[in-house]
Amino acid sequence: MSMVEWKKLGDVCEVLDSRRKPVSKGKRNEGVYPYYGANGIQDYVDDYIFDGAYLLMGEDGSVINADKSPVLHWATGKIWVNNHAHVLAENNSSLLRYLYYILQCTDVSDIVRGVPPKINQANMRNLLIPIPSLQEQQRIVGILDTFTSSIENLKEQITQRRKQYEYYRDQLLDLEGKAGVEMKNIKDIALTKVGPFGSLLHKKDYIRGGVPLVNPVHMSDGFVHCDDSFTVSSEMAESLSNYRLKINDIVFARRGEIGRCAIITDKEKGFLCGTGSLIVRFKEMVDSKYMLFIFLSPYCRRYLEKNAIGGSMLNINCDIVNRMSVPLPPLQEQQRIVSILDTFEASIRNLEEQLAQRQKQYEYYRNKLLTFE
Numbered sequence: 001m002s003m004v005e006w007k008k009l010g011d012v013c014e015v016l017d018s019r020r021k022p023v024s025k026g027k028r029n030e031g032v033y034p035y036y037g038a039n040g041i042q043d044y045v046d047d048y049i050f051d052g053a054y055l056l057m058g059e060d061g062s063v064i065n066a067d068k069s070p071v072l073h074w075a076t077g078k079i080w081v082n083n084h085a086h087v088l089a090e091n092n093s094s095l096l097r098y099l100y101y102i103l104q105c106t107d108v109s110d111i112v113r114g115v116p117p118k119i120n121q122a123n124m125r126n127l128l129i130p131i132p133s134l135q136e137q138q139r140i141v142g143i144l145d146t147f148t149s150s151i152e153n154l155k156e157q158i159t160q161r162r163k164q165y166e167y168y169r170d171q172l173l174d175l176e177g178k179a180g181v182e183m184k185n186i187k188d189i190a191l192t193k194v195g196p197f198g199s200l201l202h203k204k205d206y207i208r209g210g211v212p213l214v215n216p217v218h219m220s221d222g223f224v225h226c227d228d229s230f231t232v233s234s235e236m237a238e239s240l241s242n243y244r245l246k247i248n249d250i251v252f253a254r255r256g257e258i259g260r261c262a263i264i265t266d267k268e269k270g271f272l273c274g275t276g277s278l279i280v281r282f283k284e285m286v287d288s289k290y291m292l293f294i295f296l297s298p299y300c301r302r303y304l305e306k307n308a309i310g311g312s313m314l315n316i317n318c319d320i321v322n323r324m325s326v327p328l329p330p331l332q333e334q335q336r337i338v339s340i341l342d343t344f345e346a347s348i349r350n351l352e353e354q355l356a357q358r359q360k361q362y363e364y365y366r367n368k369l370l371t372f373e
Helices: 097-102 121-125 136-173 232-240 287-296 298-307 318-322 331-369
Strands: 005-008 013-015 029-035 039-044 050-058 071-082 085-090 128-131 182-185 188-194 211-216 222-224 249-254 261-263 277-282 325-328
Touching: 013 136, 029 232, 050 097, 071 097, 085 097, 097 136, 121 211, 136 287, 188 211, 211 232, 232 287, 249 287, 261 287, 277 287, 277 318, 287 298, 287 318, 287 331
Parallel strands: 029 071, 222 261
Antiparallel strands: 005 128, 013 085, 029 039, 050 071, 050 085, 182 325, 188 277, 249 261, 249 277
8 A cells, every 4th residue: 555644634735615605595697507515505696706626514503413524515617605605626636536535534513513413614624634646646547537427418318217107107197088997086996094092002012023013104115114113013003904004005194204105015914004004905906006106196195185184293084085086097007007107117216226336345445445554
């Protein structure tokens, strides 16, 4: 390993904070230039004060991540920066891109002060950074930039695939008035049931490692993601057997985040509907996955938000769900729609898995390359 020197951050980069200029929201003119604050782009304005490549470090507010590293943003081109982010530029002694990577591995908790948290310029300048030779910096940056580029490419692919999915979902589910499609109320094609009332379950009834209850907090992206924080004993589950969930049931959040729902798969068979949920169980002429796509569509969300009851916390009940009118094509057409949308979802999941793996590889090599002893 090449020799490294520990130097003050202020000695290995240019600090351009004196050129920053905050502009209040009401005085900003809309434009194409990014307006940066401590936690990234806040707005787009019609002018710029920096033009080049810069490393922005949060000064106050959003200044430290959970792993104790500073909040950083890599910004290029014509930009405007307010006074909540330090602006660092390259000098002759170090590569700015190297500083970007090494600061991602730097614990700055000792220089964060006050409430809201702040990293003042003096403390930032005195932060000690390991500085290898320029040649070694270039080698490190080259490797990590390759990973970063791959990660950004995967993120862009996911964004584009999601747009395609949403386009085809909206096209395929826009069925009202089309030949062979009937509009049906949920009460005509399904049975609905509210989860157990709170009076049936008390704090003492919850245990670890028992039979899970599916509450709104466990619903995400149309699927159930249970933990063992809401489970009951097998004896209690038996007394609540009327609320057992079956494959292809759909559980709805009945309070709080209106429209949140999930389908029950073989993994969740036998779980219990939670007190904050209700069950929709469809008849044979309905493909439950098709209905999940309908329930997750903007059409359904608008209906539920319009018809929900309550004040500060909105609620829905079986009657509201039962009165919902949905387009119901023949079962074969429902299954065709599901097949197309499932293909998109599988493609997105595959890309997301690739992204997660690439991010792990990046973090491994970043930490390996930037650990100097």
